[in-house]
Amino acid sequence: LKGTWTNTVTLVADDNVTSDGIETLQHTRQSETLANESVPKSFDIKKIYLAEYPTVISGLGRKKPNATDALVAAINTGTLMVNYQGHGSEDLWADEEVFNRVTTIPRLNNERLFFLSAPTCDFAYFDKPGVISGAEELLITENKGVIGGFVSSRPVYSAPNAALNEAFYSNLFPDNSSTHEARTIGEAYFITKQVFDESNDEKFFLMSDPALVLNSPSIPVAIDSVNGNTLNENSIQIKALSTVSVAGSVKNSNGDVDNNLEGEGFVTVYDAEKQKFIKDLNETVVKQGGIIFNGRVSIENGNFRTEFVVPKDITYENKNGKIVAYVFNDNNDGIGFTTNVIVGGTDTTVVNDNKGPEAEIYYDNINFENSFLVNPDFKLIVKLTDETGLNTTGTGVGHKLEAILNEDVENTIDLSNNFTGDLNSGGKSGLIEYNFFDKEPGNYNIKILS
Known part of the structure; x- marks a missing residue:
């Protein structure tokens, strides 16, 4: 199954509130580090941080149902990987139960199976007689759930969990790229375990076919020009209300344009990233910029081109945005991106018609x-x-x-x-x-x- 879901990673992070009160563990910070250092920049990263969601107090305790809804929606819409950072058990993620084996799995409707990384306690406690853990049920349930997982079977500790998980992601995506080298899950696991062999690390295992290769885009794609200007060290500015053209190409193994490739693609243009301060954590996180444009394009002889009008509602901070191109046909798919665009300013020569769609x-x-x-x-x-x-x-x-x-x-x-x-x-x-x-x-x- 091809689609932009193969270029999506969903990061879920616990907050700092437990049944015992406020704690100092930095699950959200660990998730931010993973996003910034180990997940390829070409990916569309969805963040579900519990600290950003409203709390509901009921007879069942402290819950965050909107966070659970966001997780279910992300999985059912399609995501290549889900990573959960925080407290857990055989059945649950977090005190607020953002994931509950009994109530969440029945809500899943994802034929696009995802790979799970869960640096948390006990979630894959596979050797307890008469008990099926959450990770096991996600794996064995037919036509939904996970394709595999990097999970723990015993109580583990937050800091070494995060270090191990970051290494696994870095080894899964060498050179921080999804298209550089297609490593199997088993290869990434083996390389990681050569270095991480302490007692805490031994409680993690691969719940997967080790020969599995993630269904991430594998063909390199280049954003060649914006407004006819070749992208190089100098960033190109795009302004509100202006018409912008984007041209790109699909590459072969030699780095040349693959003139034989025909298909379709999606070009997505993002506004500049935003910094958001989460008061409850006293922590600032990075939020992906809004989508300025997301459109389908034809791929002909390995080349594509599109144009669009930049909306008036941009950040105007004159910071770097991002352009991502995802291409596909019946046989292959590929990805490419650039951050060599500055978003800001207004094209004063354009008259706004002030009419809605x-x-x-x-x-x-x-x-x-x-x-x-x-x-x-x-x-x-x-x-x-x-x-x-x-x-x-x-x-x-x-x-x-x-x-x-x-x-x-x-x-x-x-x-x-x-x-x-x-x-x-x-x-x-x-x-x-x-x-x-x-x-x-x-x-x-x-x-x-x-």
Whole structure:
């Protein structure tokens, strides 16, 4: 199964609140270190940090249901890997139970199996008679769950866990690249265990076919130019309201353009990264910039080109953004990226028409009009069109792509990352596709803000 999910890594981190009070362990900081130092920069990194989610106190204790919802949505939408950093047991992740074997696994609906790394206690306690651990059930459940895991079978400690896990990721992705060398899970595990052989490390094992190679994009792709300017040491600026062109190419093993490759691709342009201070942790984390453009392109003779209008709602900080190109056909897929673009400023020669896009709402299938009956698990589809370009950054006040379900304005649903531009449309039309799960029977109304 090809798709941008093969270029996605989901990082989940515990907060610092336990049943015994506030602790000093830095699970979120460990996750940030993994993201910054060991995960290739080409990946789309989704972060689910419990400290950022609201707490709900009930008769069942302290919970963070929105974090669990985000985890289930990330898995069901598709992610190559999930990493959990924090406290755990045979059945649970975190005191707030962001993952609960009994209640979370039944909610999973992911035919795109992910690889799990879980530097936490006991989650793969496989040798306790009569007991199935969470990791085991994720592995043996048919048609969903994990393809394998790097997990522990006993109580382990936070700091050495993090060091071991970072080494495993670094060995899985040599030179911090997903396309440099296709290592098997077993090779990465073997190299890691040659160095990490202390008592804590011995409690970790590979719950996987060691010959497995992750389904990450393997063909190198280059972003060749922006606005006709070749990318080199000098970054190219893209301004709000300006029309930007991006051209790139797919490379062969010799580094030349693969003129025989035909297919499709997705070009995604991100705003500059943001720093977010989490008061409860007294910690600053990096948040990926909003999506300025995400559109489908044709690959012809190994080359692709697209253009789009930069929305007005950018950060204006004149910092580096990122352009990622994912390409695929029936046989292969590839990835490439650049950060040699500066996002900021405004093209003052352009007149803003101050009109919003046209929107059409469908459910499950765009060919089914007037569909009012849906299953508990259903897909919301919104078709958007705007001849001056669509704003998908999700950063402007009142300008987000979002849904309001049953007038619940306090818990809007951010749709910004679920939009994909139509093939070769230049960001002027496209679809939002958002999956709902486990909805109770009854009447619902939904409002789309764009």
